[in-house]
Amino acid sequence: MSLSFAARTKTTLPLHVVDQDGFEDWVAEQPDATKNWLATSGFTGAIGQAVLIPGEDGRADMAVAGFGTAKARARKRFVLATAAQSLPEGTYDLISGLDADTLAAECFGWLMTGYAFDRYKQVSGAKAALVAPSTVDAQRIEALAQAEGLIRDLVNTPASDMGPEHLQQAAEALADEFGASCDITIGDALLEQNFPMIHAVGRASDQAPRLIDMRWGSKGPRLTLVGKGVCFDTGGLDLKPAAAMALMKKDMGGSANVLGLARMIMALELPVQLRVLIPAVENAVAGNAFRPGDILTSRKGLTVEINNTDAEGRLVLADALALADEDAPDLILSMATLTGAARVAVGPDLAPFYTDDDATAQILSAAATKAADPVWRMPFHEPYETMIEPAYADLDNAPSGGFAGSITAALFLRRFVTETPYMHFDIYCWQPTKAPGRSKGGFGQGPRALIEALPQMLGL
Template sequence: MSFQLIDSSDKQTVSLHFINKTALEGKLAEKGLVGSWLGASKFLAEEGSFCLVPNATGQIECVFIGLGNEEDPGIWTLAGLSESLPAGSYQIADSLAEEQASAVALGWALGSYRFTRYKEDTREQATLVWPEKADRTVVLSLASGAQLTRDLINTPSNDMGPEELATAASQLAGEYEAECNVIVGEDLLTANYPAIYTVGMASDRAPRLIDLRWGDKGPKITLVGKGVCFDTGGLDLKSAAGMLLMKKDMGGAAHVLGLAAAIMQSNLTCQLRVLIPAVENAVSGNAFRPSDVIKTRKGLTVEVGNTDAEGRLVLCDALAEADRTKPDLILDFATLTGAARVALGTDLGAMFCNDDELADRLRRHSVEQGDEIWRLPLHKPYRKLLDSKIADLNNVSGGPYAGAITAALYLAEFVEKETPWAHFDIMAYNMSARPGRPEGGEAIGLRAVYAMVKEMVS
């Protein structure tokens, strides 16, 4: 995949110049065609803006890219320009440090994304000559991982059920010589994954546990992703509006596969494991019911307070298995609660973590990568809200408050305190388009986690 990045061009390239508001004042004061044109165009160097400057024959001589008040370009500075600029080849004229060069190249790559499985897109895109000093391995790994994540989320559920999700994982494993095992249907009961089976048993698309393993050296890192390929809500049925975007309820699974792709493509030294409970939460005569008590892999019993809180039920079996092997790190991704979206909106991923040092590292990398996540507390006094009179715990609290926290506290019951663990409650979707972030499936926190893992294994 080229992501509209090229080594060189047979045709003449157009130079791109970054400019902030302070530098623009000096440029406007200069005599000559460029300053005059920028002034006549009323170019203000606002962040994300650009101005095409022609030469004497009317051809594009160069392009100025606004930075606003910033000194250096960031990941979104060139994002979207592959579509906004006239078709042709462009090259950055400014000298950039490796960090900035990699960031703008990645932004360009992310902006070149299109989902074309069902509708051809024939629009011609501009290409960018690879910026000098850009880390091509990191850029291509992250762009590939984000593309896989977006593609999986954007694919509707009729073509992305539990079986198709397992196929995507198997194909990824084949690409990087990883091992991928899948436990299907009633074999889940034999293998002691009762919660996964119970949630998925009402669908004619059998539930399954996907288990991908790669690498035999370095720290043991296990990724767990919620793979609810469509969520009706079960017997606690969602409204039509609430069901409309439920193809994205496997967004956690898409994230861990995309992250695994980036890690494997970069050949980071680690022992990677990916666990995905893949189910469809359907309605039929054998669907699990409110007030049912179900068993879990860890041995804890759970009273079902709401069948629409199914994600934590499938995740708890996978987390128990992840923790069984005592990895150095467990990270899970899930489109788990609307409460997290109420608290942080759709752009910020909510992070819960049982290890302050791990949380600080994740937060630092999220800021540095322009991929911000925000830590919410595992507030222990709220654990009593999950108490049940007839089981070890309930899958929901009895009230409307702190839903994201109580969901995270539920998951925490299945990971030992000594195991470093972080849980990401994410939207996994752009509700509207912005440069580099088209409407549809989106990778949230992927770049931040990749950067932390890369630092961890280096």
């Protein structure tokens, strides 16, 4: 199914969404036949319930979907998507039951029930289609859904078909679609143009490391997005065990999310000067792989002691962040599947973010609630700076002890941004089990909150 709203047809059914707390009042106003049918069906307005009501000719005349109680909804996202997955194939016109504050997010969740990763197997999502309510910005919701589909496709694709070359092709295709420019620096050219850490991390792979640099827009504030593009992470010479390597196709999730956010920005024509930087590498094992104990010199001139080759994402991001900072945009925003410590801290559902700006943090948190794209602020805790300062170099890529792993990684990255306001996301971008509006596998974390917040953050 397309991640778009459906056109109204002669067979479109009106859909009423009923809050469980208000079910008795609502049903009291219905005809006796409807009351009896709902009673026979056991419908109470609970989340996930969906019933077709027949007309006099025995054919479906309308649909009713449960919206649960406020307490039950607080424990879920995309409540209406649960009903969409229960309804039979057809087209539905949402005519009552949702307030303006929740309508857009619930419509987005419904559209995403149509997503299925079908590149290697014939599968499909839910087949209940939705007519766009007249009170929502249908074009915007569709743009968000299509960007989310892009993110999921990129993350779900295995490394055999999503290496650095393929990630480059995906970025170039997006640039072509929206008339953006896209410059690529590949292989030894990274050394010539002073991206030594991107080169060091990716040089052991059969697919050469590269830096993707996409630009779009000529007016407005300058926004630079930096996404971690480690297309597969073996751990390098500090090789991961098999269980830890199983999901490493998603280690390029930061790049997928910034490409999804870029797609939203360009599709909605936000008045910004957008730049997207993606260091695309594979952290492979070979005779020329970088080693524990190596000391690398970064683009910024800071030296980095390698105490674990499995902490490679921050190395490639550092060179890209240094380049972004040289341009002094109005905001640099990085996204990366960076640390297991972030997952331990907040689990897979929340997207941890870091910023020094309290006002920006409040704007983003409010936007995340509205967009049903939850985030959680983490601290740039400066007393931990000493933890990333080793004996033999300026910085340590993997401080010993295991404490505050997400924070120390964020502090490491912040060392490479000195001229520009900076925000960092340490995301997971993987849905462990199927949920309403979220298929098992890759998914976006942060882009919808950011697209909601950026106008206020950048003064658009």
